[in-house]
Amino acid sequence: MRNNVLYAIGGLASVLLIWNLYTIFIQLPDESAQGAIYRIIFFHVPAAFTFMIGAFASMVASVLFLARKDFRYDAFAASVTEISLAFGAVNLLTGMIWARVIWGIWWAWDARLTFMLISWLMYAGYLMLRQAIDEPTQRARLAAVLSILTFPAVVITFKAIDWWRTQHPGPVLSIRGAKGGMDPAMESTLWWNVFAILLFAVVLLAVRMRQEGMRRELDGLRREAHAI
Amino acid sequence: MFYGFAVAWLVPMAYVLILMSREKKLRDEMRRLKSMIETGDRR
Numbered sequence: 001m002r003n004n005v006l007y008a009i010g011g012l013a014s015v016l017l018i019w020n021l022y023t024i025f026i027q028l029p030d031e032s033a034q035g036a037i038y039r040i041i042f043f044h045v046p047a048a049f050t051f052m053i054g055a056f057a058s059m060v061a062s063v064l065f066l067a068r069k070d071f072r073y074d075a076f077a078a079s080v081t082e083i084s085l086a087f088g089a090v091n092l093l094t095g096m097i098w099a100r101v102i103w104g105i106w107w108a109w110d111a112r113l114t115f116m117l118i119s120w121l122m123y124a125g126y127l128m129l130r131q132a133i134d135e136p137t138q139r140a141r142l143a144a145v146l147s148i149l150t151f152p153a154v155v156i157t158f159k160a161i162d163w164w165r166t167q168h169p170g171p172v173l174s175i176r177g178a179k180g181g182m183d184p185a186m187e188s189t190l191w192w193n194v195f196a197i198l199l200f201a202v203v204l205l206a207v208r209m210r211q212e213g214m215r216r217e218l219d220g221l222r223r224e225a226h227a228i
Numbered sequence: 229m230f231y232g233f234a235v236a237w238l239v240p241m242a243y244v245l246i247l248m249s250r251e252k253k254l255r256d257e258m259r260r261l262k263s264m265i266e267t268g269d270r271r
Contacts, residue, residue, distance in 0.1 A: 043236035086243040090236055097232040200240070207247055214254045221261040228268035 002206075010203045016196035023189050031186075040098045042190055045173075046197040047090035048116075052154055054084025054201070055119065059151040062144035074140035075212035077147055078130060081123050083204050087197070088120045103167065111160040112168035119157050122150040136219075 024042050031038035058081045065073035095113070096106045107113065126146050133139035156163075161170050172181035173190075182190070 037232070040232040040236075043233070047236070083243075086239060090239045093235040093239065094232050097235060204240075204244070204247065207251070211247070211251055211254060214251075214258065218254065218258055218261065221258065221265065225261050225264050225268070228265060 006203055006206050009199050013196050013199035013203065016192060016199065020189060020193045020196055024193075028186060028189060034102060037098060037101045040094050041172075042193050043197075044091055044094040044098065045190055046194040047087040047094065049194050050087040050197055050201050051084045051091055051120075052158060053198070054080045054087070055123070055151055055154040058084065058123075058147045062147040065140060065144045066148075071136070071140060071216070074144065075209060075216075077144065078127075079205055079208035079212055081126055081147065082208060083201055085120065085123050085127065086204075087201065088116070088123065092116060092120060108167040110167040111164045112157060112166045115153055115157040115160055119150060119153040122146070122153060126150065 020042070024039055028039075030036050058077045061073045061077035061080065064070070065077065095116075099108070100106050126143055129146060130139055130143050133142065160166060161168055162176075171177065174181060174187060181187070
């Protein structure tokens with residue numbers, strides 16, 4: 001039953017992604033100032049949303065773990081952080097490729113880019129910390145604290161384009177109050193791609209959570225094997 | 229633009245491959261431990 005739901009979500013995500021690719025490459029025209037390269041935004045922004053939603057979910061699960069000491073929250077936080085990190089990498093790399101074409105440079109140390117990199121590195125540190133500690137309770141507690149401490153960097157990343165003048169473009173989405181931002185047809189395609197990529201991330205999360213369950217089962221089997 | 233889209237697809241696909249290989253390792257390890265425990269119990 002659970003697998004069927006996952007296949008259904010994965011199938012829906014695939015259909016939506018294919019439809020979005022058709023819209024992005026065939027139906028939508030080039031942007032007047034940037035030409036064809038603007039199309040990177042259709043993956044750059046959904047990857048950023050997935051990263052930030054994942055970071056928020058990790059922070060909430062970490063708080064719940066510290067409050068209730070339930071290892072299911074720890075497993076969820078570890079899984080969602082790993083998936084967020086993959087989409088954070090997509091966001092950073094697609095942004096760099098766009099910057100190379102539009103700005104002529106790969107990177108600028110402005111507030112948005114720098115805080116995104118700091119957030120990404122801190123979550124990478126979170127996963128490294130988990131690898132470094134063997135004792136499960138200590139590992140879960142320290143990882144939860146690190147996840148909670150890292151989340152403000154994600155909030156600063158999100159708000160950086162409102163708070164400071166950055167090399168990174170200002171808000172272009174209507175939900176952020178942008179005036180004269182994206183064309184409505186382009187923005188609706190972008191939101192459909194946010195939805196499709198979030199669905200894809202949900203499937204990855206379910207697979208990753210199953211692996212955490214298998215790991216717990218393996219720990220039990222190893223103890224049993226040692227006892228023999 | 230090609231490189232941008234290549235990255236947008238390659239990174240998640242690489243992650244999916246990592247997940248699949250990790251799952252295979254976990255299943256192999258579980259099978260190995262279960263058979264070890266069954267053999268030990270029979271003795």
